[in-house]
Amino acid sequence: xxxxxxxxxxxxFGFSDxxxxxxxxxxxxxxxxxLLNGIPGVPFNPTRGLRQGDSLSPYLFIxxxxxxxxxxxxxxxxxxxxxxxxxxxxxxxxxxxxTVRCAKELKISNIKIKADYMDVVKFLNNxxxxxxxxxxxxxxxxxxxxxxxxxxxxxxxxRKYNGEADQLARWSRKKQKTYITDDSNILALKNxx
Numbered sequence: 001x002x003x004x005x006x007x008x009x010x011x012x013f014g015f016s017d018x019x020x021x022x023x024x025x026x027x028x029x030x031x032x033x034x035l036l037n038g039i040p041g042v043p044f045n046p047t048r049g050l051r052q053g054d055s056l057s058p059y060l061f062i063x064x065x066x067x068x069x070x071x072x073x074x075x076x077x078x079x080x081x082x083x084x085x086x087x088x089x090x091x092x093x094x095x096x097x098x099t100v101r102c103a104k105e106l107k108i109s110n111i112k113i114k115a116d117y118m119d120v121v122k123f124l125n126n127x128x129x130x131x132x133x134x135x136x137x138x139x140x141x142x143x144x145x146x147x148x149x150x151x152x153x154x155x156x157x158x159r160k161y162n163g164e165a166d167q168l169a170r171w172s173r174k175k176q177k178t179y180i181t182d183d184s185n186i187l188a189l190k191n192x193x
Contacts (some may be wrong), residue, residue, distance in 0.1 A: 002048050003027055006060055009067035026056055089131045092117045093138035100145045111149055114157040121156045 006027065007020050030051060034041045050057040092115060103111055115121050123129040123139045124146070131139065146152050 001050055001061070001064055005067075006064055009063055012067065013063075023056075023060070027051075027060065089117050089119050089135040090138065092120050093131070093135040093142065096120065097138050097142050097145075100142055104145060104148070109149065110151040110153075111146070112153045112155075114155055116157055118156055121154055124154045 003024065007024055010020050010023060011017075027050065028045075030046065031043045032046055033043050050060055096113065096115065100111065113121075113124065115124075119129045119131045120135070120139065123131050123136065124143065129136075
């Protein structure tokens with residue numbers, strides 16, 4: 001953590017110059033050495049960072065985070081801060097990626113993929129899709145994994161007909177520990193017992 005940033009945050013919060021000088025003295029009056037094979041090196045003065053175990057460090061860290069939080073809030077209000085979010089297709093892609101990897105480990109030869117997100121199915125079938133950037137990156141990895149299989153069936157299933165998968169998903173979240181089994185060519189999550 002930059003010391004100048006900490007001091008600027010205190011000044012922006014309205015602390016006096018005397019207080020800021022005192023804090024600066026507390027965090028900058030330190031010498032460090034590096035042990036190499038048990039032999040201490042030449043002492044040096046660091047220019048940033050907070051000491052572990054120093055009783056002041058947690059408070060300085062919280063103050064610095066409050067300043068960062070206010071900067072984010074200000075940028076958000078001014079519409080200068082923007083980011084991206086991922087939709088449900090990324091979650092579907094991650095689940096699919098894990099399933100295909102497990103199938104590969106279990107040496108399952110025939111894979112049937114039934115997804116309830118049309119964009120995932122389109123992408124895996126090499127058709128135009130509106131998946132977000134993260135989902136596309138994950139699905140490209142799935143395509144690479146699927147190249148090793150001769151028999152891959154990828155199809156779309158309507159959400160209302162996907163009750164069994166939803167029930168399995170709820171069940172696996174409750175059980176936490178899961179594995180994939182091959183019961184009559186259907187990959188299913190089962191409780192590990």
